Each structure stands twice: as C-alpha cells, then as structure tokens.
Amino acid sequence: MCGRYAITMPVDSMRELFGFEAQPNLGARYNVAPTQEIPAVRTAYGGEGRELAALSWGLVPSWSDNPVTANRMINARGETIAEKPSFRSAFKRRRCLIPANGFYEWKGDRKGPKQPFYIQLEDGLPFAFAGIWERWEGGDGDHWETCAIVTTNANDALRPIHHRMPVILPPESYDNWLTSEPKDASALMIPYMGEIQTWPVATLVNKVVNDGPELLERSEETSQAVVSKPAQMDLF
Template identity: 45%
Template sequence: MCGRFALSATPQEVQALFAYVDTPNFPPRYNIAPTQPVATVRQAHGARRFVLVRWGLVPGWVKDPASFSLLINARAETAAEKPSFRAAMRHRRCLIPASGFYEWQRPDAGPKQPYWIRPRDGGIVAFAGLWEEWCDPDGGEIDTGAILTVAANSAIAPIHNRMPAVIAPEDFDIWLDVQNTPLKEARALLRPAPESLFEALPVSTRVNSAREDAPELLEPVAVESAPDRTGGSAEAVLPAPRKKKTRAAKGARSDDDQFDLF
C-alpha cells in the first residue's frame, strides 16, 4: 500500500541514479498525493526518459474517467491478470523515484498515526510502477500511473500489511525492457524490500492534509511507547500490527482491494 510519498532529492541526484536522457527541473515535494503529477522513468526508443504522469491509473478502455475508481496501487500478485493492469504489466512498466513514503498505522483505539518510511542510509529508491495513456473523444491525451505493492516485510508489517515494490538499480534494465524481458522474469522482481532497507519514523498528522507540503513533514515526533509483555515500557516506537480489514473500501470496483488510500 502506498497512498502518499515524497521526492525531496534534487533533479541532478535523481538523474544520476536513473540515467535518463532528459534534463527536467522540478522542486522538492514532501507530500505527493493521488491525482497529483508524479515523476516516472520509462524506456522509449532505446533510452530512458523522464515523464510526468497523473497518479491514478486509467486504462485506455475506460469510457469516462470521472466514473472510474482511482487506481493508485496495483497488487503485484495479481496485476498481470487484472483487466485494469494486465496490459501495462506487459507493455508499460516504469520506475517511480522516491525519497520514501508515508503509511498510517491504525490502532484499536485512538487516531491513526502517520509514519515516514525512508531508506535507512538515505538516498533515493525506485518504486515499481505501471503507466497508461488515456485518450478522450476529442483527441486529448493524458498519461496516468500506479505503484505496484507487495506484502510488507517484517520491519513495516507492524504499521501496514502492504508496501511499495522496490526495484534495485541493478534490475532497472530488466524491469523497464518490456520488449525483451519475459513477464515471469519481471514479476520475480516484485518482492518485499530487504528488512534493513527502510526505517519508520512517526511524524506529525499534518501530513494527513494533501495541502501540506513542507520539509517539516519529514521530522519525527514523539509517540507513546507501547507496553512490553512484562508490563514495562518497550523501547520500540512501532505499535502492534493492525487487524486486517474485511470490508471493501467504499467506491472500490471489481479489481479487488486495489483502491485503498490509507
């Protein structure tokens, strides 16, 4: 699951990692939300290209995007079979640069607590993404995209049971080469990130509002430590794993639980 993320790196840092031929200039963003433009990297005409897309994939066969569910995530386990994602899995894979992502832990009681989940050693990661081109009846075109998610590793599972699929730099070519990489080989790259890759820091509920976009959103805040089994105070700030939801999100369509903002 990924409903918000950030890209605070400079354009030069992003280009150095992803090696695309374009030279875009873009500001740091600390609270990227669905329907907003997101940076993607795709393979086109023998080179990597930087392309902005709207976050929320719209398949080409959709008649009216306004009546179609907002598909910000695609489950890696089923994306190759789902009508909304299967064409993109085969023909339109991309990378989505990120400095980290936010996730909300839902305790049994009390408000949700947001966490900023970032690479432990800093830097940028590449989320596995899909993109589509939608054309309206008047000939207008819009590129849209979604982030592929996998089961959370044990470091993230106490907060949420899903996390973005991360593609390692040495696998960029395999993932992006839709012409020569068999689908089975591409799907094999979609697995939980190594346990040591990310660290989770509790942050202010200011991030709940998509209007907020400032470096302060990434600053950790104090949260009450959960009691340990002996009745003392545990050192870890991560709360207990949340219970799995059984009710589908309102407005979700036939593509199972792909639609889930937080």
C-alpha cells in the first residue's frame, strides 16, 4: 500500500511536467498523509487540457449516505479496480495523476517495531502516481472531491520491504491514463519497470505532525539499508 509520500518539486517544475496552467501556491511537503488535501492533475472540465485540483486523500464513493462516516479508501488495488463498486465508476470516468517526489513504506514483522523506508526514482526526478477521484454531492448542493492512489504488486527492488507499491506512471503514459478507455488504462497498472533507490529513515515520519526535510535523511538508527536498481493547499 501507499500511506505516506513527499512532494517537494517547485511549482514551475510541476506545471511543466504535468501541463496545467494554474499558478498554485504550494510549498514542499515531506509527510503527506491520508485525509489531507493533495494536488492532483486531471482532465479539465469540458475535456480540453488538464487542470490542477485539490482533492482529499481517501476516496468516498459518490453513493455514500454520509461522507463523514464513510470508510475512506486511500488505495485502490489495480487488480480489482474495474469490478469493485467503490472504484469502478471512478476508474472508468475519473482518473488523475498525483504528483510526488517519493513515498514511504514500512518493513518489519507484526511483533516488533517497523522500520520506515523512503523510496524514490533512481535519478531523483519527480513522477506521478496513478490515481482515481470521485465527487460526492449532498442534497443541499454541497460537494466533496476525494481520491485514491492505485496500487499493484511490488517490483523486485521494493519487494524486500513491502509486497505492494503504488502504480508509477512514466510521462509518456499520462495522456493514456487520463483519457483512454478502461481496457487500455488497465495495461498501465503494472509494477514500475525503471530503477529505484530506497533507504531507511527515522521513525519521525510515523507522526503526521512532523513535516520537514529531515524526514528524508538516511537514518543512523538501523543498518537495514536497501539500495536497489532494476499541509493544506492554496491552489489559486
């Protein structure tokens, strides 16, 4: 699964990579957590171009009676996304890109404390998670837009840490993910085939209140390093 990530790219870099026109006021975030608002890129209303949206991380299906008490789903398994009632409509019509610089996973057995690891692309460049989003509308006109990160089986590099990983999309697949038919989008939900690097970080990341660059530093608390190769938002 993917339950924490970092997004530290400058806004200009984000605009260039993802092709939207907005001038958002976004600061670096080193410990993005579920229920927070996150930046996501989707097809603009009307179908022309892309737009940046602020979505709440943790998908609430449009048919939920009460979004406040609904079970919010932060991840959607790629293997079942097209069939599960909670996800199938969003997968068919509302896919998005979730910008990131890296993400965290925890390694350890159930009896002892888990060691957090930070994972990024081998070259350190920003990337996009495959995401889906949903819109809940109340009878009084209120609405709430939420999202989930799509996951798949871990690749060989990440498997020693965790058996699942988020779907990481290469830039040449962005348009296909956003606009193609579900059958074609399904072909993109595969383990990342590029090179990644991982390293252990301090357990400071376990607490959502901690959110600074020190969270990405290699931890001296453990020797279990694995290096492998194969806040709120104000958008406008």
